[in-house]
Amino acid sequence: MASEPERLKPNEQQFLQQIIDNSYDSIFVTDKLGNVLLANPGTGIFMEYKIEDLIGRNVKEFVDKGIYDWSTTLKAIETRSVVSGILRNSRGVQHLVTSKPLLDENGEIVMVITNGRNEDLEDNYLVALEEERKNVRRYKTAVEYLSETAETKEPIAESQEMRKIIKLSNVIAKTDSTVLLVGETGTGKEVMARHIHRHSLRCNEPFIPVNCAAIPHELLESEFFGHARGAFTGANPQGKPGLFEIADKGTLFLDEIAELPLTMQSKLLRVLESSEVKRLGDTKVYQANVRFIAATNRDLNEMISRKLFRSDLYYRLNVIPINLPPLQDRPADILAFAHEFLEELNRKYGFKKTFSPQVIQAFLKYSWPGNVRELRNVIERLVITSFSDVINFGNDSLAETKAGSETVRCSPETGKPYQGTLKSVKKSVEKEYVNQVLAECGGRVSEAAKRLGIHSSMLYRKKNSG
Template sequence: MVTKYRKEITTSSNYSIYEKNILNNTTMNRIVKENTNSISILDAYGNVLLVFIGVKVGNLVGRNVKEIGKYGMYEVSMSEKAIKAHSTVIGVVNSRFGTSQVVSSTPIKDENGNIIMVINTALDKQLYDNLKMTLKDGKATNETFKKVIDYLSDANIPYETPVAESPQMREIIKNIDTIAKTHSTILITGESGTGKEVIARYIHKHSLQAEGPFIPINCASIPHELLESEFFGYVGGAFTGANPQGKPGLFEIANNGTLFLDEIAELPLTMQPKLLRVLESGEIKRVGGTDIIRTNVRLIAATNKDLKTMVRQNLFRNDLYYRLNVLPINIPPLRERPEDIVALSKRFLEYINKKYNLKKRFTEQAINAFLNYSWPGNVRELRNVVERLAITSPDDNIGNINIHLLLDGNSLEESNITTGTYLPHENKIYQGTLKSFLKKVEAEYIKQVLDICNGKVGEAAKLLGIHRTMLYRKIKNNTKAIDSQ
């Protein structure tokens, strides 16, 4: 049988390996001695039929495992355990030569279930330990990536479902429910703070890739020189400081999911054709690598800039713009959808109440003030103002004056709040220079806040957003301005 097998082993040049005399006695001895692993075959009684191990074959073939054990060749026989158990047994075997192996003994049975032989395979324990450590490190790395993906996919955003009380937003959500089930690229436009990422997350959760990760990336936050390696990853040693084991890119991490590229207008021109190629082919190649990696990623891009104008100014590639603008969504500013202002403010307040165990509520005057304000910062500004109001309001009823104090320093003209609503003397006529007018208004403002805070300078300073020392100084300097009125 061995002779027949030898005749069948040939090279591509159709001559036998043995005719080349490669596997001569010297080579075979080296293979046996230098190989740390082994394979052996025993019959059902534990007699060695064939062995490939780092000892002389003649010492073992034909002997029984019990006899070999008596000579102290090893401490325990996995073969004996496998014969007794009628199943595969794995364990560590130490030999008298100072070696340790992880041995797997597998019984081979006939059609009646009787053991006819046992096959042992062994791996050097040191190699096994190294392999186990590698697998452990790999598992830890995979777990890290999984945690990152889980975090990015299900970010703790209390406002992740879009508010759609206005006709404009209802129409947008209606369209999203249709386009979300496709694989086409989506471009979301709108002013800063309108909630483009919230819309992107909503699309992902209703898409065919909903079970995959949602990876949001702000293109403006990544240094230009690192964009390619962040997007596509790199192989070990690709550049100075690179991880020796390499690193997957965002397209690999987002595979079978959604990649959200916010502020896409900030993507440099040198990077734009590379992104276009991925969108066209679905293939990426790590920096420094040669292997082509297929990806299945749904891309959603967003910007608050006019990409058409940027294309005309040669600041954005025409071909990439049309590749991104397959399914456009434009989110109107908050000032154009007052129904959403009321709904969003209540949702934000409900969340803050739960977070800080509060019982704050808006009065009718507060809601009216919200509706009369232009909200240049859109949903983001509304959220911040609601949080500040809920935390700093002296009582549970959030009234008109509290909102005016916390409109983030915006002017009366910006907020569309009349002086009759804002200042205590609505028929007052001021005269003098602009500087003197502003000084008198500031004096009245400070006096009003002090009255609300019952003269407590610390609380008044907090509401005004200035340091206590500065407030003391302003009170002193403005006393004459108040008295002169």
């Protein structure tokens, strides 16, 4: 017969009882002989006993009565060490249980603390933990992906055409509608896509830009859908999230969409229609909560007629089309971009350079087939190679030249003395001054017109006149 169990003092028992009663695990404490000193509600549920009926009972009795199949507590007392294992109660419910003996300074057991958790809850916890780990890996991949992207900038919109486009984009940004951006190379399609994302309800989630032309065809499916662990030789042993998963709850920007092969086009169409994604080598289907923005510089209708692009995919992408005009069709933006790039380079290199009226006029006359990208490169070349703080073409074109001791006034555009009638010279001087004020105003037509005391439409006519 078991000896009389030791008892805790009332205040100690009350304090300890409050602690263990608020634990989600089943917890009970025994003395060195296995007599129960404390138990919490979780223990009572597992053993199908009232807590007050557990106190003072010996755990061996519970094993003998089949309350559960064996006792980690008795094993811990026997081995004087921590013991873990799975206990099964009379109804077949399993608990993952650990018993730890507490020893005094002489190495004698004082008490044994046992805690357990329902194995189903443990399994659910592990599933939730694995999902969390997947999210961590997804966000880690997104961060690595985004670390390679360019600095985010607001689109330049001095021209009426671009102001209308910005106004439209701000409206559609608040929806989840698919957008198709069409424009020549270098017109700023990615900048516009980022603007739409930044003003959307998904702005705090990832924006993932993908150049479809840059991914080898044999890797497209793996990149977009990801793969399960061990899906193929050389696969990441932990598995890899695809672009659809990385962009979950955010925006996936598909640049150069026309370069996708037909086989991948059909798979993308499936995702657009069903929002379902399955990794390579996996059986689990994920729901892709992604906003799609596509972009191209190709004529997709012409590609459809040549059977190079799926018409059904085109109709799914072309929900809200936005056509970005080439730079030569929006001269007001040329000057705004030019001064934006100049300020950026001045900050980067510690310069204080400005454009000469000659350069401003040349910018407005040139057709810019490479659009914004070409303009950026030209300005960088001019800034780096110019020896003067006033940027000009070729050798410095002076606003005045010396002829002996006499100063001869010259055109800053040609470097030659003024010639012709008074009317033609006045017209030349007026045009030069208009370009000078435009340069000082950073290409902002409305501000320059205000300084000149004329209407913006008249300023356009004067700066474009021959």
